[in-house]
Amino acid sequence: MAAYYKKPVLVLSEEEQTMLRQISQSRTAQVRHAERARMILLDTEGLSVPRIAAQLHTNVPKVDRCIKKALQLGVKAALDDLQRSGRPADITPEAKARVVSLACQKPEEKPNIQTL
Template sequence: MGVLAMKYKVYLTGEQRQQLLDIVRKGSSSARAIRRAHTLLMASEGKTDKTISSTLHISIPTIERTRKQFCTESLETTLKERPRSGKPPKLTSTAEAYLIATTCSNPPSGYGRWTLKMLADRLVSLEVVDAVSESTVFRTLKKMN
C-alpha cells in the first residue's frame, strides 16, 4: 500500500455518498467519472488500494491520485473532466499557411511538382519550423484537402 493511501483517507457525507451512488447507478456520466465514483465509494468503505485496483482494473497510483484530489480539493473537481493538454501541433497556423502557399507555388526548376521532402525542407530552410517530417507535411496537406 502506498504512502498516499495512509495520508488521504476518504470520509463521505451521506449526501456525497448518495451523489456517488447516483452516478454509478445511472451510468450516464463519463467512464472516468464513474470509475472515480466507484473508487471513492470503495475507499470510504475501508477497502485497500490493492482490492480496489483488482476490482476496478485500475492502477494503485490512479487510486492514490483520486483519494488525494478528493481530500485536498472537492468531490466536484474529482469527478469532473479536466482538459488534458496533449502534445502541441508541430505546425502552427502560420506554418500551415506557409506550407499551403509553397505547395500552390511553382516547384523549383527541374521538377514537375513539389514532393513531400522538398516541402519539408523548404519549411526548414525558411526557418518556419526547426524540423518537420514528411509525414507531418502529408497529414497537414491531407487535412487541408
C-alpha cells in the same frame, strides 16, 4: 524495516454518498466519472488502494490520484479532470460550429470527369 504509511480517511456526507452512488450506477454519466465515483466509494468502505485497483481492473496510481484529489479538492472536483497546461485553443466556438455544420451537410454531386 519498511516505513508505515497511514493515508488520511475520506469522510463523506450523506448527500455526497448519494450523489456518488447515483453517478457510479448511472448509464448516462461519463465513464470516467462513474469509475472515479466507484473508487471514492470503495475507499470510504475501507479498502486499500491496491485492492480497489484490482476490483475495478485498473492501476494503483490512477486510484491513488483520484483519492488524493478527493482529499485535497473535494469529492465533486475529484470526478472532473484537472486543468492541463498548454496553449489555449485558437479556434473559436463559432468556427467549430461552422465546421460541424459543413460536415453534416449532404455533399454536392461531383461532376463526372469522363463527360467533360
